[in-house]
Amino acid sequence: MDAVAAFTDTYLPTVNGVTYTVKTWRDTWLARGGRMDVVYPGSDDYGPDDGEFPVRSLPFPFYEGFRLGMPRIPDDVENVDVVHAHTPFALGLSGLRLARREDLPFVTSYHTPTGEYAAYLTSITSVEDRLEGLSERYERWFFDHADTIITPSAVSKRYLLDTVGVDADVTVISNGVDIDRFSPVDAVSFREKYDLSGPLVGYTGRHGFEKCLGDVVDAVAEADIDATLVFGGDGPARESLEQRAENRGVDARFLGFLPREELSAFYSSLDAFLFPSPVETQGLVALEANACGTPVVGVDSGALADTVDDGVTGYHFAAGDVEGFAAALRRTLAERERLRANCLDRREQISVDHAVDELADIYERVR
Incomplete structure (x- = not known):
């Protein structure tokens, strides 16, 4: 070679x-x-x-x-x-x-x-x-x-x-994606370690302002769902996200940077991965989530317009449309099992x- x-x-x-x-x-x-x-x-x-x-x-x-x-x-x-x-x-x-x-x-x-x-x-x-x-x-x-x-x-x-x-x-x-590393796992111990229970939705990655993560908090608030919002990772936008979640009355947990060996459990614990960033050239974390069987609610902009196969591995929403984001989130949760099966069928392809x-x-x- x-x-x-x-x-x-x-x-x-x-x-x-x-x-x-x-x-x-x-x-x-x-x-x-x-x-x-x-x-x-x-x-x-x-x-x-x-x-x-x-x-x-x-x-x-x-x-x-x-x-x-x-x-x-x-x-x-x-x-x-x-x-x-x-x-x-x-x-x-x-x-x-x-x-x-x-x-x-x-x-x-x-x-x-x-x-x-x-x-x-x-x-x-x-x-x-x-x-x-x-x-x-x-x-x-x-x-x-x-x-x-x-x-x-x-x-x-x-x-x-x-x-x-x-x-x-x-x-x-x-x-x-390294599909040997990123695969569905039993997330019970992960949930116990971080004191998480019930339905979970979330994001992991850099907390940069350019990623529009405030829309995640707003969409969860607008969706009016019985779920905890979980953020993995860290970055300059974290403090403002914490304040935003408090102001919107969203039950949000901030786990900080997770060890790489825990990421599969993080993805597997989620019912939906939320990704509003319009600046991605691919959005690798979306593929990692899919490899673990977790559907993605992603912005219909930038690379995520391609990375998320609408109606197959998740759903899109228009950039800046918080109500559309909330609607896509509710739909994804309602179709969770069908979308999960589709994600797992595409593991080799990604x-x-x-x-x-x-x-x-x-x-x-x-x-």
């Missing part, structure tokens, strides 16, 4: 969708006998394994948990067949430089629409719009250097082609093994 050098601006110990994808793809690639080196921003909180190469990094002041890696190529990254950049920024530029220097195929993954995060840098609308425009022009320049671009959904592919305006080959490959099969085909095609 090919020797691959992967460059990413986010990796362990930070836990997010990009980190999960890079790590699971790498683990699967290694298990198949291949080599996939990873170059990432170093942190004192994570010691690298063989083939993981941290570079000097600094904390990014506008986005908690993100670090800026210095754009360099470690000397030990050599004799590779393909360069794969999971970011268009600092370390992505290092990957591009390596590909050019060694005349290697250059593959990129489009994980995050960077223009969506301009609000973290300024609250001035005109400046935010300008930053979004600059971001799209930069992305167009970077991605046009790729032999192919991988996106996790058809929506993100259309965004790259129509909004960013890239002039390169774009291929859709789902990030995939597996990381299936994703890596397609990734191997991409590497072979660009060589």
Whole structure:
């Protein structure tokens, strides 16, 4: 199998969708006998394994948990067949430089629409719009250097082609889910540990303002259901979510970051997973929930328009429509058993093994 050098601006110990994808793809690639080196921003909180190469990094002041890696190529990254950049920024530029220097195929993954995060840098609308425009022009320049671009959904592919305006080959490959890890489990002990009972609905992931998680609280309040709302994860929006739940009279529990080994029990304990974020390029947690047999109530915007199969693995609602969100939640709970069976039937289709099969085909095609 090919020797691959992967460059990413986010990796362990930070836990997010990009980190999960890079790590699971790498683990699967290694298990198949291949080599996939990873170059990432170093942190004192994570010691690298063989083939993981941290570079000097600094904390990014506008986005908690993100670090800026210095754009360099470690000397030990050599004799590779393909360069794969999971970011268009600092370390992505290092990957591009390596590909050019060694005349290697250059593959990129489009994980995050960077223009969506301009609000973290300024609250001035005109400046935010300008930053979004600059971001799209930069992305167009970077991605046009790729032999192919991988996106996790058809929506993100259309965004790259129509909004960013890239002039390169774009291929859709789902990030995939480790279905050995994410599968239905008996959640009784999980419920007992966190003192949870009765019907549960919830979300886990980063509590970022861009994810519109306040709509979750409002929808549960409007739905008038006998269920506890459970949040896993943490982030800058947590305090406002706690206050919102108190103001709306919603029984909400905030569990904080959960150990990865508890996530299957978290998903399995839920009657519905609630996901209003319009900024996802795939929404991996929605697929993890489905793999555990939990239907998703997701916004009909961004990648979730594709990730959630309406009426099959969950239901959609229009962005910002809290009443529609509440109605979709009530319908999902009413059809819980049918939707659960559909989710379980699709486990192989959303597996990381299936994703890596397609990734191997991409590497072979660009060589």
